[in-house]
Amino acid sequence: MSDIVNTTTTERPDALRAVPVRHPGRWVATAVILVLVAMFAHMVLTNDAFQWGFMAKNAFAGPVLEGARNTVLLTVVSMAIGIAMGVILAIMRSSTNPILASIAWVYIWFFRAVPRVVLLVLFGNLGILYARFEIGIPFDWLIADLLNIDLSGRFFGFDARTLISGFVAATLGLALSEAAYMAEIVRAGMQSIPQGQVDAAESLGMSRSLTLRRIILPQAMRVIIPPTGNETIAMIKDTALVAYVPAYELWFQLQGIGSRTFQVFPMLVAACLWYLALTSVLMVVQHFIERHFTKGSRTDSARLRLARGGAGGA
Amino acid sequence: MDVGIPSTAGPMVKAEGVHKRFGRHEVLKGVNLEVATGEVCCVIGPSGSGKSTFLRCINHLEKIDNGRLWVDGQLVGYVQRGEKLYERKPRDVAAQRREIGMVFQQFNLFPHMTALENVMEAPVRVRRETRATAREHGVRLLDRVGLASHLDKYPTQLSGGQQQRVAIARALAMRPKLMLFDEPTSALDPELVGEVLDVMRQLALDGMTMVVVTHEMGFARDVGDTVVFMDDGAVIESGNPQDVLANPRHERTRAFLQRVLSPTPKPS
Numbered sequence: 001m002s003d004i005v006n007t008t009t010t011e012r013p014d015a016l017r018a019v020p021v022r023h024p025g026r027w028v029a030t031a032v033i034l035v036l037v038a039m040f041a042h043m044v045l046t047n048d049a050f051q052w053g054f055m056a057k058n059a060f061a062g063p064v065l066e067g068a069r070n071t072v073l074l075t076v077v078s079m080a081i082g083i084a085m086g087v088i089l090a091i092m093r094s095s096t097n098p099i100l101a102s103i104a105w106v107y108i109w110f111f112r113a114v115p116r117v118v119l120l121v122l123f124g125n126l127g128i129l130y131a132r133f134e135i136g137i138p139f140d141w142l143i144a145d146l147l148n149i150d151l152s153g154r155f156f157g158f159d160a161r162t163l164i165s166g167f168v169a170a171t172l173g174l175a176l177s178e179a180a181y182m183a184e185i186v187r188a189g190m191q192s193i194p195q196g197q198v199d200a201a202e203s204l205g206m207s208r209s210l211t212l213r214r215i216i217l218p219q220a221m222r223v224i225i226p227p228t229g230n231e232t233i234a235m236i237k238d239t240a241l242v243a244y245v246p247a248y249e250l251w252f253q254l255q256g257i258g259s260r261t262f263q264v265f266p267m268l269v270a271a272c273l274w275y276l277a278l279t280s281v282l283m284v285v286q287h288f289i290e291r292h293f294t295k296g297s298r299t300d301s302a303r304l305r306l307a308r309g310g311a312g313g314a
Numbered sequence: 315m316d317v318g319i320p321s322t323a324g325p326m327v328k329a330e331g332v333h334k335r336f337g338r339h340e341v342l343k344g345v346n347l348e349v350a351t352g353e354v355c356c357v358i359g360p361s362g363s364g365k366s367t368f369l370r371c372i373n374h375l376e377k378i379d380n381g382r383l384w385v386d387g388q389l390v391g392y393v394q395r396g397e398k399l400y401e402r403k404p405r406d407v408a409a410q411r412r413e414i415g416m417v418f419q420q421f422n423l424f425p426h427m428t429a430l431e432n433v434m435e436a437p438v439r440v441r442r443e444t445r446a447t448a449r450e451h452g453v454r455l456l457d458r459v460g461l462a463s464h465l466d467k468y469p470t471q472l473s474g475g476q477q478q479r480v481a482i483a484r485a486l487a488m489r490p491k492l493m494l495f496d497e498p499t500s501a502l503d504p505e506l507v508g509e510v511l512d513v514m515r516q517l518a519l520d521g522m523t524m525v526v527v528t529h530e531m532g533f534a535r536d537v538g539d540t541v542v543f544m545d546d547g548a549v550i551e552s553g554n555p556q557d558v559l560a561n562p563r564h565e566r567t568r569a570f571l572q573r574v575l576s577p578t579p580k581p582s
Contacts, residue, residue, distance in 0.1 A: 194422075196418060196420050196422040197422060197424065199370075199375055199416075199418065199422060200416075200418065200422035200423075200424070200481075201424075202375060202408070202411060203373055203375065203411055203414070203415070203416035203485075203494075204411070204412070204435070204436035204440060204484070204485070204488060205408045205409065205410075205411045205412030205413075205436065205440045205488065206408065206436060206439065206440055207404065207405065207408050208404060210439055210440070214435065214439060215424055218426050219424075219425065219426050295426055295468070
């Protein structure tokens with residue numbers, strides 16, 4: 001039905017000669033920006049309030065490094081718990097079991113509603129509610145009363161202050177709140193997978209959990225990872241809220257030095273630079289993770305084709 | 315105790331008064347059908363006649379609302395004890411599906427796996443075959459559908475016809491006793507239809523029991539042992555392809571065949 005049109009030519013014609021469109025506006029904008037940058041640089045270098053020498057000396061002080069380590073640790077641990085719980089909550093929410101689905105809904109509702117600072121301070125003060133945590137038979141004193149026996153159903157317990165140190169309270173607060181957000185992200189990812197994938201997996205005799213693990217989640221990752229990267233970056237910064245628990249992370253330590261020495265501003269600058277550095281590292285990590293999970297996707301094939309240096313299709 | 319037809323002698327598929335509703339819309343209004351072991355049964359009919367829904371009922375992707383459906387003598391999705399019908403546990407439903415291969419209109423390959431990984435997935439994870447065994451079998455199957463040189467390609471790197479052939483190999487990898495085809499060539503460019511039909515023809519020659527929902531009248535005539543015409547959720551007529559396609563007894567069959575065969579006669 002189509003005529004054969006010969007589009008191949010043996011020789012490439014000379015490149016077209018034409019005067020490109022001029023962009024005078026760009027030159028003006030560049031000049032304005034350069035002047036502004038120069039003014040900013042001059043201010044930063046000459047204003048004594050920056051106290052660069054003081055900042056450089058204190059930005060890597062022992063407590064600050066320890067704080068930075070705690071910040072990274074807090075971020076990693078609470079994101080890990082948050083993601084794991086988020087996946088479980090997302091699966092629960094899309095479950096056919098109405099009890100599981102409503103538990104997940106209530107959880108997400110609560111933890112998205114309460115501000116993180118409030119949650120963190122609340123967990124920091126759990127010791128007020130309970131002096132001790134004990135694990136044993138629920139309502140053992142009632143059972144003992146009822147049966148009129150001397151029953152001690154407590155197996156072991158901890159002092160609240162040892163169990164919920166500042167660090168644990170902070171991790172708990174951040175992770176539980178993160179789980180609610182991650183649950184929504186994971187659910188959106190799972191919903192992006194067409195029903196045909198589930199049909200195909202089920203027709204092969206795969207169970208629901210196997211289908212989730214092998215077919216749905218790996219594909220959903222492509223949708224899940226970019227917002228998760230966002231969440232992780234937000235988490236690095238939200239660890240600064242932990243200073244209110246209190247736990248000794250980066251912001252707490254930098255602020256501490258600032259207020260002890262009355263050199264507040266240099267330490268604020270140091271905080272900016274620290275968080276900038278941590279976030280940059282994270283962005284590099286995210287790039288590699290994203291590349292791993294685009295395996296087999298359209299964009300991936302396009303990249304492969306480009307890498308092979310040709311536009312040849314499948 | 316299962317009340318059913320003994321596994322060896324009876325038909326591979328037997329449907330008795332199968333009903334299916336989606337909300338208030340009744341898609342299947344009492345389908346009766348038998349497919350013998352080794353038979354190739356082609357189901358034709360206008361779109362919306364319920365053919366695809368019926369096919370999905372055979373491996374319990376859709377629950378039937380009424381009637382009985384047996385595959386190889388076993389009730390699909392249910393167990394009958396005395397007068398009472400019990401739903402099967404998900405694990406038992408999955409075990410039943412293992413024996414039934416299905417090929418979809420939209421291929422539904424797993425896009426994050428290569429052709430060979432697609433084929434190996436279920437044998438390794440469901441049948442618990444070793445990777446080596448599954449791999450060897452997978453390579454053989456992909457070779458059989460003419461894709462020996464495309465083992466490590468991802469679905470997006472394959473044409474529609476190639477993807478559908480991978481999908482057939484994937485279903486065969488579970489060593490099914492019954493294969494269901496849901497309009498396997500409807501999503502294909504016309505020039506790619508032939509390569510998929512060739513694979514299916516070869517499969518039929520090898521003795522596979524097949525239920526094929528199709529619009530390819532040539533395939534139904536040449537490969538089908540029986541042709542079933544469905545309309546409005548019921549089987550209108552069925553019989554050997556020569557009779558049904560050349561001398562339909564029913565007015566509706568005649569009208570349908572006229573519509574699909576008249577505009578451009580298909581080369582077969």
